[in-house]
Amino acid sequence: MIVCRSKSGKSLFVMGLGLSGLATVEALVAGGAIVIAWDDREDRRAEAARLGARIENPDQADWTGIDALVLSPGIPHTHPAPHPAAAHAKVAGVAIIGDVELLLAECPDAKIVAITGTNGKSTTTALIGHIFKTAGKQAEVGGNLGTPVLSFAPLGADGTYILELSSYQLELTPSLAPDIAILLNISPDHLDRHGGLAGYIAAKQRIFANQAAGATAIVGIDDADAAAISDTLAQVIRISGNDNEAADIRSAGTRLVEGDKILHDLAAARTLPGAHNHQNAAAAFAAARAAGIAGDVIAKAINSFPGLAHRQELVAECGGVRYVNDSKATNADATERALGCYAPIYWVAGGLAKEGGIAPLKPYFPRIRHAFLIGESAAKFGETLGEAVPHTSCGTLDKAVAAAHQMAKTEHLDGATLLLSPAAASWDQFDNFEQRGDRFRDQVLQLTSGAKCGEARP
Helix, strand or coil, rough: CCCCCHHHEEEEEECCCCHHHHHHHHHHHHHCCCCEEEEECCHHHHHHHHCCCECCCCCCCCCHCEEEEECCCCCCCCCCCCHHHHHHHHHHHCCCHHHHHHHHCCCCEEEEEECCCCCCHHHHHHHHHHHHHCCCCCEEEEEEECCCHCCCCCCCEEEEEEECCCCHHHHHHCCCCCCCEEEEECCCCCCCHHCCHHHHHHHHHHHHHCCCCEEEEEEEECCHHHHHHHCCCCCEEEECCCCCCCEEEEECCCCEEEEEEEEHHHHHHHCCCHHHHHHHHHHHHHHHHHHHHHHHHHHHHHHCCHHHHCCCEEEECCCCCEEEEEECCCCCHHHHHCCCCCCCCCEEEEEEECCCCCCHHHHHHHHEEEEEECCCHHHHHHHCCCCCCCEEEEEEHHHHHHHHHHHHHHHCCCCCEECCCCCCCCCCCCCCCHHHHHHHHHHHHHHCCCCCCCEECC
């Protein structure tokens, strides 16, 4: 655990007491800070009090004596309207920061690899962490990926923090100056929180703002907005998953190439299918090499990468059918990446639809054998599919998976994939995408258990 000794005697207000918020309370109290905390949930307030925080509603706190507001990334501080805690802090001139800012203050000598992008950042972060650890380097991996940064072990100059950072976290980390900074891609997302696309792009671009001379910047150029950012950087490694010859490192088919040189053949990397994952691999290769890791070590680590749950996770292969859990795909852009990897597809989709629905996926409709629709968006998705794709409104995930399994099993089509890639949020029927993906995995393993097929292993 990080101990925030630099905040000893300081007064900090921690707003939002999820995993990262409670880790922040614990780290600040251990370092001798005066901690005031609040969350709308009573059980979380009770836990923060047990850890040593003073519980106060932000509307009743004396903000004149507070040195900083440590805000959970999920709580708005600008758009669409600032949370009351953020509003009070701004009036009082109190700095608004996140837990990553506290990490940087406590471990200034450690190296930082920071990864952002609309899609692919979790896989890329985990892949880089896997490469570093395979190479025997001391590293901690987390941030938006799941592990709260103040739960990390303290690292010095020989260590590296590998951080997945969302646009929200980037706005709350003004001191961020990564040794290696990666922007994978940009597509419209979280626009309400950033006041529109321009604000979202500006938040992503902050990952490069404080980089020192000699630091490494890596940018994916497979979309126009990220490519435009690459053109603003004096020194940049451009990457592509689509054989873009303007890239320094790109994938050509399954091969990762640099100019005319083949760096690695990704055909053996079973957990990294598709052009988007080839771009992720290009980013990881560039980052690891910049950190001094040899190319052959990087290649072996890419091949042994176990993948991430809920991100095109190969759950099972049975009777010639692959069962893939892509529950993390909560928007059409993420689902597009999965649909491009497989055919024919028995597609389980739906939930709480985002703006634009699945209309952008029409070029991939010919890959879909049948769609099994769930959740609030079922009727709307069905209208978009129309006569182009046979579809069934199933209501619940359990019914959809059972129906898709039966059809795939009956039809025996070569290369068939039963794919959960919802193109929608999960909150209409589940607490989060992880719960949705876990339900899918459990049901698939029940359906495919037996002597002839079972859980797939990468």
